[in-house]
Amino acid sequence: MxxxxxxxxxxxxxxxxxxxxxxxxxxxxxxxxxxxxxxxxxxxxxxxxxxxxxxxxxxxxxxxxxxxxxxxxxxxxxxxxxxxxxxxxxxxxxxxxxxxxxxxxxxxxxxxxxxxxxxxxxxxxxxxKSLNAFVTIGSDPCNGGGKDGVWSGDNVLSYCNLNGTMFNIVTVSPGKSKVKNHILNAEVFSSKFGITTEYLTSSAIKCRGTRTTTHTNSTLR
The missing domain is CATH 1.20.120 (Four Helix Bundle (Hemerythrin (Met), subunit A))
Incomplete structure (x- = not known):
């Protein structure tokens, strides 16, 4: 037994x-x-x-x-x-x-x-997602002041791939159409928790299950 x-x-x-x-x-x-x-x-x-x-x-x-x-x-x-x-x-x-x-x-x-x-x-x-954040793809050229031409500053989530396409995570207030490029202390995601903008944007795109091209937006899920 x-x-x-x-x-x-x-x-x-x-x-x-x-x-x-x-x-x-x-x-x-x-x-x-x-x-x-x-x-x-x-x-x-x-x-x-x-x-x-x-x-x-x-x-x-x-x-x-x-x-x-x-x-x-x-x-x-x-x-x-x-x-x-x-x-x-x-x-x-x-x-x-x-x-x-x-x-x-x-x-x-x-x-x-x-x-x-x-x-x-x-x-x-x-x-x-609770901040109504979404990914913009190719909406801006990679000529910013950050690494590889991304936007500069600690309050932005910006990434440029090897092809020169810029990916940004921006927000919009509920009921409004104005897009905000800044997220308070956004750099904490990477510096403290090791979560890069590249990872966040690529995950959002994969979650959508689509192959995106320039000037395409993807909601963070």
Missing amino acids: VVLLLPAVLAFIGMFEMFIKWVTALVMIPATLAGLVSAATRYKEATKEAFGLASEINYHITSYQEQAQEALRNQTKTRLNAPISSPDGMAEALLGGSYLDPTRFRSIDQIEDELKNITLAASVGRIL
Whole structure:
């Protein structure tokens, strides 16, 4: 009986470890994003926009936590309730004995880093979307004062690729048509969190699932 139950116990332990990693990531997100707000408003008077940003972050943190918990509940329920030999059952999870080979599993540190990067990038995307941010492609020439001709300054998100096409992340106020090129302390995304404008713009374009050309806009999602 012990031999028969051992694989199921080990599989459950593996699921529990994944649960711990999710919880760890969720615990780290508030501290990380709190640092984002702190850095974005440092040395400047706290404006109404800053308080609104903090509220938006708190809302999305709660939303991500609820989604993660719901996904864990659904996955656990599916595994436990499915017939043991079905694709969703325990037999499929234990197939091939991979649970007995620790070299086939990623390290705890690697899983934590991947979860942190994914959740941080997703949170930044949500924050920019809440600001009605979008990507402009080729709307300006690469002749600015920054690297490779991008716009200069700490309050812009600008990137020029090797072909000389400029990608900018700009915002527009709700109900208005005037585009704002500046985002308060935008450089914090790259300097503090390692999220570059190139990554943000390319991710937005891939998310749209289209091959964009010059003078095309893409909404951040």
